[in-house]
Amino acid sequence: MALPASNLNFNNHPNNDTSEEDEDWELLLDLESTLSRNPNNNSIQLILDNLEDFNQINQNYSVNNQSTTHLSNLLSTSNTNNTQNNDSEVLSKSDIQSLLNINDDYNVSLICPICNKSLFNNDSNAHSSILDPNIQSCCEKFFKKINKISSYKISYWFYFLNNHYKTITTFPNLTKSFFYSINGIPSQLRSKIWGLILGGSDKFGNLKNKWFQDLFNNLNDDNSPYLRIIINDLNRIFPNLHYFNNELNDGQLNLKKILNAYSIYDSEIGYCQGLPFLISILLFHFKNNSITFLSLTKIFENNKNKNFKKIFDKKMTGLSLWFYQFDSIFAKFLPDLYNYFDLLKIDSKIFLSQWFLSFFAVSCPFQILIKLFDLMILEGFQPTIFKISLIILKKNENLLLNIDNEDIEVIYQHLLSENIWGVFNNDLNLILNDLINIDNNLISFQALEDLEIEFNKKNVSIKEENKTINNNTNTSNTSTSGGYYESPFVKFFRYGFTNTVYNQVPAKNQNKPHTQSTDSITESSVDSNFDAYSVSSHSSNSSNSIKRYHQKSVSSVNNNNFNVNININGKHQLMSTLNSSNTSIITGPEPNNLNSFDNSLEYNEMFGSLPQPNLLKVGNNGHQKSSSVFSVNSSFSTVSLNPSTPTNFYEVKQKMKKQFKLKEMELKNQIESLDSKVQIFEQIIHDDKQLIKKLFKLYLKSSKDVDESKITEKQRIKEYKVLKEVQQRIQI
Amino acid sequence: MSAPRSSIASDTPRFAQFKLVLLGESAVGKSSIVHRFVKDQFDEFRESTIGAAFLTQTVLLPNNITIKFEIWDTAGQERYKSLAPMYYRNANCAIIVYDITQESSLEKAKQWVKELQRQANQDIIIALAGNKLDLAESDPSTRKIKKEDAFTYSREENLLFFEVSAKTGEGVKNIFQSIAKKLPIDDFKPASSNANLRNSRHNLGVDLSRSSINQSSCNC
Numbered sequence: 001m002a003l004p005a006s007n008l009n010f011n012n013h014p015n016n017d018t019s020e021e022d023e024d025w026e027l028l029l030d031l032e033s034t035l036s037r038n039p040n041n042n043s044i045q046l047i048l049d050n051l052e053d054f055n056q057i058n059q060n061y062s063v064n065n066q067s068t069t070h071l072s073n074l075l076s077t078s079n080t081n082n083t084q085n086n087d088s089e090v091l092s093k094s095d096i097q098s099l100l101n102i103n104d105d106y107n108v109s110l111i112c113p114i115c116n117k118s119l120f121n122n123d124s125n126a127h128s129s130i131l132d133p134n135i136q137s138c139c140e141k142f143f144k145k146i147n148k149i150s151s152y153k154i155s156y157w158f159y160f161l162n163n164h165y166k167t168i169t170t171f172p173n174l175t176k177s178f179f180y181s182i183n184g185i186p187s188q189l190r191s192k193i194w195g196l197i198l199g200g201s202d203k204f205g206n207l208k209n210k211w212f213q214d215l216f217n218n219l220n221d222d223n224s225p226y227l228r229i230i231i232n233d234l235n236r237i238f239p240n241l242h243y244f245n246n247e248l249n250d251g252q253l254n255l256k257k258i259l260n261a262y263s264i265y266d267s268e269i270g271y272c273q274g275l276p277f278l279i280s281i282l283l284f285h286f287k288n289n290s291i292t293f294l295s296l297t298k299i300f301e302n303n304k305n306k307n308f309k310k311i312f313d314k315k316m317t318g319l320s321l322w323f324y325q326f327d328s329i330f331a332k333f334l335p336d337l338y339n340y341f342d343l344l345k346i347d348s349k350i351f352l353s354q355w356f357l358s359f360f361a362v363s364c365p366f367q368i369l370i371k372l373f374d375l376m377i378l379e380g381f382q383p384t385i386f387k388i389s390l391i392i393l394k395k396n397e398n399l400l401l402n403i404d405n406e407d408i409e410v411i412y413q414h415l416l417s418e419n420i421w422g423v424f425n426n427d428l429n430l431i432l433n434d435l436i437n438i439d440n441n442l443i444s445f446q447a448l449e450d451l452e453i454e455f456n457k458k459n460v461s462i463k464e465e466n467k468t469i470n471n472n473t474n475t476s477n478t479s480t481s482g483g484y485y486e487s488p489f490v491k492f493f494r495y496g497f498t499n500t501v502y503n504q505v506p507a508k509n510q511n512k513p514h515t516q517s518t519d520s521i522t523e524s525s526v527d528s529n530f531d532a533y534s535v536s537s538h539s540s541n542s543s544n545s546i547k548r549y550h551q552k553s554v555s556s557v558n559n560n561n562f563n564v565n566i567n568i569n570g571k572h573q574l575m576s577t578l579n580s581s582n583t584s585i586i587t588g589p590e591p592n593n594l595n596s597f598d599n600s601l602e603y604n605e606m607f608g609s610l611p612q613p614n615l616l617k618v619g620n621n622g623h624q625k626s627s628s629v630f631s632v633n634s635s636f637s638t639v640s641l642n643p644s645t646p647t648n649f650y651e652v653k654q655k656m657k658k659q660f661k662l663k664e665m666e667l668k669n670q671i672e673s674l675d676s677k678v679q680i681f682e683q684i685i686h687d688d689k690q691l692i693k694k695l696f697k698l699y700l701k702s703s704k705d706v707d708e709s710k711i712t713e714k715q716r717i718k719e720y721k722v723l724k725e726v727q728q729r730i731q732i
Numbered sequence: 733m734s735a736p737r738s739s740i741a742s743d744t745p746r747f748a749q750f751k752l753v754l755l756g757e758s759a760v761g762k763s764s765i766v767h768r769f770v771k772d773q774f775d776e777f778r779e780s781t782i783g784a785a786f787l788t789q790t791v792l793l794p795n796n797i798t799i800k801f802e803i804w805d806t807a808g809q810e811r812y813k814s815l816a817p818m819y820y821r822n823a824n825c826a827i828i829v830y831d832i833t834q835e836s837s838l839e840k841a842k843q844w845v846k847e848l849q850r851q852a853n854q855d856i857i858i859a860l861a862g863n864k865l866d867l868a869e870s871d872p873s874t875r876k877i878k879k880e881d882a883f884t885y886s887r888e889e890n891l892l893f894f895e896v897s898a899k900t901g902e903g904v905k906n907i908f909q910s911i912a913k914k915l916p917i918d919d920f921k922p923a924s925s926n927a928n929l930r931n932s933r934h935n936l937g938v939d940l941s942r943s944s945i946n947q948s949s950c951n952c
Contacts, residue, residue, distance in 0.1 A: 181863030229809065232759035239777035273758065273809045274782045314811055353815055362782050409788065409802045417784045 004717050028171055031152075039043060043174035049445045050380040051168055051197070091203055093158050100154070100188050100289035111182055111367055114138040116427045153178075157189055161203045164196040179378050180436045182371070184430050185634035190374070191285040196379050200295030213290045219261035226263045230256060237276045241366070243284055255280055261293060266300070272312040272338050274357035279360075281373055297379070304445055307452070308381045311356060322350050322356055322456075323449040333390050337397045344408055350413040355389050363418040368428055375435065383443045390443075393435040395423040400533035418557050472702055483555065688729060695726045747950050749800045750915055752774035752908075755848075756829035757840040758808030761863040765829060766805045769908055781807045782820050791912045799912045814936035820848060825857040825911045830850045832862040832895065835876040838885075845889055857914050859907055860885070866897040 028288040034302055111118055115138055119131065131143060131496045149239040156174065159167040168175045178184040185193060195201030195208075202208050225231065228365045234252045244251035258279055278299075283292045312320025327348060331551045341348060359376070361369055376384040393400075396414070403410055412422065441447060702719045754762040764782050767773050770789045774883060785805040790798055804819040817824055828844045831839035842858060845882070848858055863895055868875035886893035892910055896903035 124946060230756055233780050235777045236780040237758075239775070239779065245777065251789045272811060273780050273807060276780075277782075316811060316814060347818065350784065354785075358782035361787075362779060409786065414787065416784070703749075 024152065025159070026173060027152055028105040028159070030154060032171045032174045035177060040236065045175055045444055046379040046383055046440050047168065047172055047176060050378065051165065052385075077492070083725070091158065091161050096154055096158050096161065096189075097724075098184055111428055112136075112139040112142045116140065116425075116429070119706060120144055125227055153186075157193075158188065161189070161192060161196065164203075176436070179374050180432050182432065190370075191287070194282070194285055194373075195291060195295065196378050198282075200291045201288075205291075205292045207294065209294060212294045215265075216257075216261055216290045219264050221256050223501060224260045224271065227260055227638065228265070228269055229273075230259045232413075233273060233276060233708040237280045238284075238361075238366070241284070245282060250287075251280070251283070253619070254283055257289055258283065258293050258296075262296060265293075267295070267311065269300075269312045270314065272316075274359075275312055277359050277361035281369070283360075304380050305382065305501075307448075313514070319353065319356065321383070321452060321455055323352060324455045325387065325448055326352060328451050328454075329386060329447075330390065333442060334393055334397060337393060337400060340401055344411070345409060346411060350412060354416055355392075358386060359385065363416075364421060365418075365426065368426075368431065370423070371428055380445070382448060383440075383445065386443045386448075387438050390419045390438060391431065395430075395434065396420055399423065405729075466498040499666055513516055550592075554600075653683050691729060692726065695722055698722055738950075745798070747798045747800070748915070749802065750824040751822060752801045752825045752827065752911070753804045753806065754827050754829060755806055755816065755820070755841075755844045757806055757831070757834070757837040758810075760808065760829045760831040760834065760837050761874040761898050762808065762827075762829045763805050764906055765805055765827070765861065765863060765896065765907075768901050768904045770803070772901070774901070776899075778941045780797050781799050781805055783807055784849075785813065789908075791904070791908055792840045793912055795812070795866075799915065799949065801908065801912075815848075817851065820852050823852060823856060824915060825859070826852070827859045827861050827907060827911075828891075829861050830877065830882070832882075833862050833867050833874045838862075838877050838882060842885070849889075855891070855916070857911055857918045859894065859911055861892050861907055861951075862895040863898055863901055866899045869897075890950075 001238070018541065063186070077336045115136060117136070117139060119135070119139055130430055131140065156171070156178065162174075192201065192203065192205050195205060196203060200208060207213060207391060235245075235247060235258055237255065241251070244247060244255070246252065255276065259276060262279070263269070269275070279292060279296060282295055283289070286292045299305055307321055310316075312318075327338075330348070359369070364372065372384070373387060375387075400411055400414070524671070699719075700720070702715070739893055746751060754766060756762050758759070758780070763778055763785065764774060766785070766787055767775070767778070770787045784807060787803045788800060789803065790800045792798055805821050826844075826848055828841045828848075830841040845860070848856055861881065862877060862879070874903070880897075880936070883893050885891075894903050894907050894910075895934065896907065898904060
């Protein structure tokens with residue numbers, strides 16, 4: 001096997017009997033320097049990038065200046081591990097040795113490297129370490145061997161558990177070789193390793209932020225609106241695993257609590273089918289609700305994973321970006337297959353949506369999946385998911401290219417089924433080998449970010465293109481003039497990139513100059529609650545853009561929901577105005593704010609068309625809009641107009657103002673009429689009160705008369721009538 | 733081929749391929765219906781569908797007609813709705829599934845009918861299928877949607893209507909057979925002229941079973 005990690009022949013290494021920890025450290029450094037001479041050493045960048053972000057540390061930690069680091073240094077520095085009480089305590093080697101001797105159901109991930117078969121039938125056997133009676137000799141030998149882990153492997157994990165940050169940055173190549181080799185991570189330590197990297201637990205496997213326990217419990221006091229669907233799904237997550245296959249088992253009970261808590265905690269995502277695969281794999285290892293919950297939040301909080309979170313949100317807004325990024329990388333990585341798919345009009349989104357949203361859990365054998373998760377956790381989710389997708393396509397390339405042209409559905413069927421893993425013949429080594437050999441520059445965080453910028457720019461240019469088409473053909477754009485509105489996603493799938501697709505510009509890119517726009521005019525400041533109109537003009541030679549931020553002028557409109565409604569009403573009106581002058585309009589609510597009006601609007605209306613955050617950016621005149629605009633609760637409209645009719649914008653604005661005024665008048669009239677009615681009723685009530693007072697006096701007088709027995713028959717009748725009237729009056 | 737080619741005789745082998753899409757609320761049993769139809773299997777616990785799954789199955793009609801269904805089995809959760817057009821685009825027929833023990837699922841099914849009538853192929857054949865009949869049969873109190881109500885609705889909207897059980901298999905084949913009979917027969921081509929049937933047998937030569945985790949023996 002050509003795995004670079006095999007440069008490290010663990011078994012032939014002179015067994016280091018010395019108990020001097022510094023010597024172990026030196027030994028690991030030697031190994032590291034051997035590995036770093038490997039031509040693949042640029043590929044550690046993903047690990048370091050990802051790690052840096054997970055720990056939110058901006059130190060420029062140089063990997064090359066580590067040769068003099070000693071154990072004493074290592075263990076005394078607690079810069080990254082924010083464990084409150086445990087900093088001074090250190091896991092000893094014997095602790096780790098004893099940890100390694102624990103047999104538990106993490107064994108389920110053990111695979112014999114010789115025959116590539118899983119050592120245990122199922123997770124319950126793995127839990128009790130019951131080997132299959134029919135086990136082959138190679139597997140049995142292997143099982144005995146892994147129980148005796150060579151000493152420097154122990155040293156490495158000893159350092160790792162005590163200070164994973166420093167260990168990884170000091171030995172990135174060694175780390176990589178451990179993570180990329182079969183059984184490179186001792187399965188007994190896996191949960192601790194994941195917990196440390198994700199920041200969910202400390203080196204002892206305890207919850208890192210104690211208060212999260214309370215938060216978790218508090219969240220579970222309520223029932224999520226998603227609870228019904230969560231319960232429906234509980235027995236549909238890894239039904240082959242003993243831990244999850246019974247509703248009375250811990251697995252399902254805990255999973256329910258975590259999903260319930262998380263869907264309340266994170267209203268942007270709520271509950272999304274697909275996510276339970278991630279959560280259940282974490283839970284299966286942590287076996288602790290709060291740690292799983294904390295790790296999950298840390299994954300999504302990580303800035304590097306910002307687009308990862310978005311693929312699960314309510315409108316799956318991040319998915320179209322992922323498709324774009326992946327397609328670009330795919331075209332570079334496997335041009336033949338890419339062109340072939342293009343020729344057959346195969347829509348890669350169809351299988352990519354399954355792969356991305358399920359972490360391959362739908363098709364991937366479980367023990368391989370765990371190994372893939374090691375890498376996702378170490379190197380970041382998006383790059384690793386992309387890498388895995390690429391090697392699947394690469395491995396299947398020959399098969400796919402040799403299918404008859406007409407048989408598109410065979411290709412789809414193949415790519416959506418577990419058959420994609422068949423080419424690896426269930427051989428984890430092959431997968432890992434392919435993964436480690438991918439040029440990481442293709443999918444580095446920087447590369448992904450560049451593609452994101454490109455994606456956002458492309459949306460702008462596509463929009464301009466659409467506008468040009470509209471001008472030329474004198475037909476109106478279906479997306480803006482149709483009777484109904486489609487979500488950006490529906491559009492994306494329907495028309496691919498010919499229509500505009502929303503994606504949010506990352507905050508840090510706000511400052512980069514826009515490529516196309518040369519002249520920009522900015523008017524008025526940006527308020528935290530604003531309507532923005534952007535007029536971008538376009539001609540054959542130059543493109544000017546006029547951006548205008550229109551501070552909300554209608555003082556009575558403070559409510560977000562109301563605001564959005566008005567936007568949409570305004571859109572209808574805008575469209576009728578502008579269609580006659582060959583312009584396209586892009587209008588829509590601000591995407592960050594979707595949740596707040598999710599319930600108040602029809603799905604289609606909400607995404608009537610797409611907002612273009614790029615257009616909000618002010619050009620070269622230095623008046624930069626702050627990135628906070630994207631986080632405030634606001635909505636905006638964007639209007640693109642033809643340069644020859646710039647006054648249209650003002651007409652539109654005037655019309656909208658008129659519309660508002662008319663509405664205002666209408667409402668005022670209504671209020672007035674209501675007021676007058678109220679007055680009438682008050683008058684009636686007043687009159688009644690007067691009458692009752694009168695009658696009551698009369699009654700008192702008459703009752704006196706009764707006492708004195710001086711009432712005549714006539715008086716009685718009169719009194720009776722009066723009382724009758726009182727009763728009637730009261731009834732009315 | 734010995735079959736007469738002059739006119740479309742009743743016994744001329746003919747073949748046609750149609751795209752079918754399954755839609756409906758989450759956990760109503762779309763995948764289970766497909767698996768009952770394609771593999772004649774039922775798993776009590778089936779992993780939720782993410783994105784979509786794709787399967788094919790052929791149906792033999794009288795008069796030597798073979799119909800191959802390309803079945804797109806979609807994810808049911810609301811937020812996956814935006815992915816659906818990708819799958820129902822160009823579909824010839826659709827099965828919209830609801831759960832007769834789940835009141836909300838018929839409402840959701842009606843939404844799908846509306847969406848298909850508005851946005852899918854003009855002549856799409858839509859079947860409405862109420863699943864989990866076995867539950868209602870073993871315990872009538874679990875039934876939340878009356879057969880008559882769903883039937884009346886399907887009449888109004890001109891849909892095929894079935895109540896089925898993917899668990900027992902009751903009525904499942906019937907859906908596909910009935911759809912097959914309604915498909916436009918003019919499109920059918922003589923089987924000999926169409927390579928698809930042969931190609932559809934084309935196996936990629938790989939058959940990895942998901943049960944690898946359960947494999948006990950190794951062949952080294």
